[in-house]
Amino acid sequence: MSGRGDRCFELTAAGAAAAAIATLGALALLLLVYSWPSIARYGLSFFTTTDWDPVAERFGAAHFVYGTVATSIVALLLATPVGVGAALFIGEYAPLRLAEPVSFVVELLAVIPSIVYGLWGFFVLAPFMRSSVEPALRDSVGQVPIVGTLFSGPIVGKDLLVAGVILAIMILPTVTAISREVLRAVPDTQREGMLALGATKWEAIRHAVLPYARGGIAGALGLGLARALGETMAVTMVVGNSSSRITGSLFTPGYTMSSAIANQFTEAAKAIHFAALVEVALVLLLVATIINLFARLLVSRFASGPVGA
Amino acid sequence: MRDEEKRTQTTHRLVTRRRLLALLGGGAAGAVLAACGGSASPTAAPAATSPPPAPPTKPAAVATSAPVPTNAPAGATGATPAGGPATKPAGAVSPAATSATAASAPAPAAPSAAAKPAANGTAAPASAPAGIGLIKGPFPGEAQTLTGAGATFPAPLYTKWFDEYAKLTGVKVNYQAIGSGGGIKGITDGTVDFGASDGPMSDEQLKAAKGEILHVPMTLGGVAVTYNVPEAKDPLKFTPETLPAIYLGTITKWNDPKLVADNPALASVNKDIVVVQRSDGSGTTYCFTDYLSSVSADWKSKVGRDTAVKWPVGIGGKGSEGVAGEVKQNPYSIGYVEVIYAIQNKLGTGLVKNAAGKFVEPQLDGVTAAAAAAADKVPADLRVSIVNQVGDGVYPISTFTWLLVYKNMADKAKATALTRLMWWATHDGQKFSTDLGYAPLPEAMVKKDEEKINLVNVNDQKAFPGQ
Numbered sequence: 001m002s003g004r005g006d007r008c009f010e011l012t013a014a015g016a017a018a019a020a021i022a023t024l025g026a027l028a029l030l031l032l033v034y035s036w037p038s039i040a041r042y043g044l045s046f047f048t049t050t051d052w053d054p055v056a057e058r059f060g061a062a063h064f065v066y067g068t069v070a071t072s073i074v075a076l077l078l079a080t081p082v083g084v085g086a087a088l089f090i091g092e093y094a095p096l097r098l099a100e101p102v103s104f105v106v107e108l109l110a111v112i113p114s115i116v117y118g119l120w121g122f123f124v125l126a127p128f129m130r131s132s133v134e135p136a137l138r139d140s141v142g143q144v145p146i147v148g149t150l151f152s153g154p155i156v157g158k159d160l161l162v163a164g165v166i167l168a169i170m171i172l173p174t175v176t177a178i179s180r181e182v183l184r185a186v187p188d189t190q191r192e193g194m195l196a197l198g199a200t201k202w203e204a205i206r207h208a209v210l211p212y213a214r215g216g217i218a219g220a221l222g223l224g225l226a227r228a229l230g231e232t233m234a235v236t237m238v239v240g241n242s243s244s245r246i247t248g249s250l251f252t253p254g255y256t257m258s259s260a261i262a263n264q265f266t267e268a269a270k271a272i273h274f275a276a277l278v279e280v281a282l283v284l285l286l287v288a289t290i291i292n293l294f295a296r297l298l299v300s301r302f303a304s305g306p307v308g309a
Numbered sequence: 310m311r312d313e314e315k316r317t318q319t320t321h322r323l324v325t326r327r328r329l330l331a332l333l334g335g336g337a338a339g340a341v342l343a344a345c346g347g348s349a350s351p352t353a354a355p356a357a358t359s360p361p362p363a364p365p366t367k368p369a370a371v372a373t374s375a376p377v378p379t380n381a382p383a384g385a386t387g388a389t390p391a392g393g394p395a396t397k398p399a400g401a402v403s404p405a406a407t408s409a410t411a412a413s414a415p416a417p418a419a420p421s422a423a424a425k426p427a428a429n430g431t432a433a434p435a436s437a438p439a440g441i442g443l444i445k446g447p448f449p450g451e452a453q454t455l456t457g458a459g460a461t462f463p464a465p466l467y468t469k470w471f472d473e474y475a476k477l478t479g480v481k482v483n484y485q486a487i488g489s490g491g492g493i494k495g496i497t498d499g500t501v502d503f504g505a506s507d508g509p510m511s512d513e514q515l516k517a518a519k520g521e522i523l524h525v526p527m528t529l530g531g532v533a534v535t536y537n538v539p540e541a542k543d544p545l546k547f548t549p550e551t552l553p554a555i556y557l558g559t560i561t562k563w564n565d566p567k568l569v570a571d572n573p574a575l576a577s578v579n580k581d582i583v584v585v586q587r588s589d590g591s592g593t594t595y596c597f598t599d600y601l602s603s604v605s606a607d608w609k610s611k612v613g614r615d616t617a618v619k620w621p622v623g624i625g626g627k628g629s630e631g632v633a634g635e636v637k638q639n640p641y642s643i644g645y646v647e648v649i650y651a652i653q654n655k656l657g658t659g660l661v662k663n664a665a666g667k668f669v670e671p672q673l674d675g676v677t678a679a680a681a682a683a684a685d686k687v688p689a690d691l692r693v694s695i696v697n698q699v700g701d702g703v704y705p706i707s708t709f710t711w712l713l714v715y716k717n718m719a720d721k722a723k724a725t726a727l728t729r730l731m732w733w734a735t736h737d738g739q740k741f742s743t744d745l746g747y748a749p750l751p752e753a754m755v756k757k758d759e760e761k762i763n764l765v766n767v768n769d770q771k772a773f774p775g776q
Contacts, residue, residue: 055613127638156583156639158624241588241625253624259588263627266461266488267590267616269514274490 028285035279037272046279050246052260054268059276065283066246067160067254071235072228074164074250075171080221082168083175090176091183092205103180110173118237121166126238129165130157134251153249158240161250166234171224178223182216182299183209215298222295229288232258257284440759444733447478448774451729452722458485459492459505462592462647463528463710466745467505470738477733480726489592489616496522496713502723504713507592508599508616509692521716524691525731525761526709528739529680529748532597533651533671533706534659536643537636538563540578541657544670546571548662549697549705553605555582555643557612558622563641571662578641585635585644588625590617596708597645600696604705648676648704649746663705664697675704676748684753691757707748716764724772728765731758732773 032039038046042059049060086106090099134155142151186209194204210217240253241263257280268274457467464486471482485491489506496504497518505527515522534547547555551567554560560567563578587594595616602609612618626632629650636644636656648671651658660668669675682698697705712731718724735758739749750758765772 051619053619054617055615055619122634130638154581156624158635236588236627237631241627242586242620242623263589263625264617265590267490267592269490269493269616273617 028282031278031282031285035275035282038275038279041272042276046276047283052276054264054270054273057270057272059272061257061260061276061280061283063246064255064257064260064280067163067239068229068256068258068284068287070160070250070254071163071167071239071256072225074161075167075228076221076225078165078168079171079175079224083172083220083224084179084217086172086176087179087183088205091180092201092209103177106176107173109169110177114170114231114233117166117170118234121162121234121238125166126157126162129162130155134161138251149248150250153247153251155251156240156253158238158253159251160239160254163235163239163254163256164250166238167228167231170231170234171227174227175220175224178220178299179213179217182213182220185216186212215301219295219297219299222291222298226288226292226295229291230258230284232262235259236262257281440732440736440755442737443775444478444729444737447480448725448729450722451478451480451726452720453479453726454481454483455502455723455726455730456483456485457492457503457505457712458487458495458501459713460489460507460592460710461486462489462507462530463505463747466528466742466747469741469745470734473738473741474730474733478729480730482730488590489595490590492713496715499715502714502727505711506713507708507710508595509694509711510713519715523714523716523761523764524711525714525735525758526680526691526750526754527712527731527734528710528742529673529676529695529707529750530592530596530710531648531671531673531676531679531704531707531748532593532600532645533648533656534643534645534661535633535636535651535656536659537640537657538575538578539640541572541574543574544657545575545659546662546668547659549604552661553601553608556584556586556601556620556622557605557608558584571668580641583635583639583642584620584623585632585639585642586620586623586625587628587632587645589627589631591628592616592708592710593629593645593647594618596696596706599694599708600706603694603697645706647746648673652746661705663701663703664699665701665703667701669702669704671704671706673743673746673748675702676707677751678702679704679707680709680748680754681751684751684757687754687757691761714765716766718765718767718772721767721770721772724765724767725774728762728773731762735759735762 038059046059046061047065048062049058050063051058051060052063053059086102090103090106094102134151134157137151138155142148190208190212191204194208195201199207235256236259239256239259241255241259242253245252261277261281261284264273264277268277464484467484467486471484475481484505487495489508492501492504492506493510493514495501497514499519507530509524510518510522534552536545538545545568548567548571551560551565551571554567561582563575563580563582569576595614598608598612598614598618601612602614612621624635626635626644629646632644632646633650633654633656636642646656650656651671658671660670662668678700679695679698682700682703683693683695687693691709691711693709695707695709698707714727714731718727735750735755739755742749762773763771
């Protein structure tokens, strides 16, 4: 009796799991089929050229990939210290009655719809970056050789840097929440051992907690990165949506893979234009999947025991 | 004991963390999924067999927002074209003109009150041209629902039309503003009863369709050049030479001698031009690049015309509101938006020199004049660009927007409903154009539309019943 009920439930649950996997499989297959004309026609040049010309039917998506990667890296560089710092504060320093509200507010950032971030970015952040932050960067860091190229050129206020900043804010809750959980999972014996040896709090964190949590934090960053890669709406509103040049300057208006799809999808009347856009989606899915898998690998490795240390 | 307690706690935390991971995982995959959802919508369109949808007041929500608020002047049923914005002598340079028209647009009460008799098309004025008032109510045997998909640019007008038409005849039209590309795909695959497009279908696209497709121009729109130059007090003047050069990036400064020649006020404005364009594929971009292609060989060979092109310079804004926002935010920028969008939002717009050498401001009568100038030389299939027409009052960046229908239809009920709808829209429906910011079709074009509508047939029998 109960055996049959168990079996029933098991099958139902397996069906649910299978449905999720089948959806992903069907999605990938559909993307592959729809993008096939483009894959067959452009091959590898799709990834090596920046010539996205619907009129002449030449499609190269290198600048979309570049825009996605550049904005995501900027986001990660900005969100890592803030996110991990906030997690350390919540987990290690703050008293419970402060830690709870702080983590609640940080996680609240995750529920704000991305279009709201986009509007805020368009009307508040971008003008501020254009009039204050970016000129200051150009006049200071921009004067340093080599690194300076990142902060050179005309300032329009809709560029890769602004998009990176928006993304950093958007992935902050992901990075903070997961880092906090990872830090919490560090056994107290680690800390106690260090403290017993006469280490200060900072030394205990630096030598016992962070090395132990390293893998998990890397995983948190990976998941944040995956979110940054796919983010569409907010980025589209501040990234500039143009320029087929890859200049090396973060002040260049750019284009990301997801914003290219969002922008051009509705009016892609030519079959090959449509196929090329679907290929961009396919590439985006692949990149996001790989990063996600990698991040999960790091997290699960950590979960099964200490890394390093 | 303590240890064990700790361990349970840790396990609990691990579980929460795993849940968290699961929740946060698919951010990027979500974006891809969303994109695919979009692709499915044209195929999901044929709702013919499903129960009639709610009154088609709003086109199906798709990321590309419609260019104009759909609910702008409600209740202006009786306004005739003449009751709309005052017709101005073309070529007149008057900074007050734009704001005057803008002021009258959102206040439809006065003109509609004056033109009351035409309400609902029941009592057409005696002087009305033939065809007005022909559709007065339901017709036996016609389909009760029609589905269409396509252009976003005319969507506010179509929404108004289909709303009024449902009140008049009970026929519900489900129109999805998914973009011209989607409209062409929909009619090609036969998933909708009619498509709508801001650009004519190419020969290649027509070949891919399941039968002969007719292009029926429904209304007219224009594209205005807007800019943000604090020093410019009078509207700036642009020419067929300067406009392509700015968008090609060969004119980069506002005090370029070519610009100063027509605009002395710019002589001291030594600033880089920030070029803004539409980032999303759009009929507006088609019209604008169509104009640039027709006046500049350079543009035609390097960039060409399409709903999305490879822009040599500039930044992209999403939608008309995106372009207008960029222009407002960036001093010394230039952009292009639909004429109606510029009028309703009181954007500063430039005059454009037409083929007759006159500088014309972007107004609806200039757009109608462009269609009238083109009317006697349109090809038989009505696939025609009306940019850069010759005539004193012609505004050169103008375009038709078309409905796409099959000439030979299988379903008699649908063919009857569709032809009656098109007849009504091209006749009685035209009175709604001006209030919503579209230019009414000139008389000559309406005649050509009638010929097309009369061509639609079911088994060689004319579909339009004539009343």
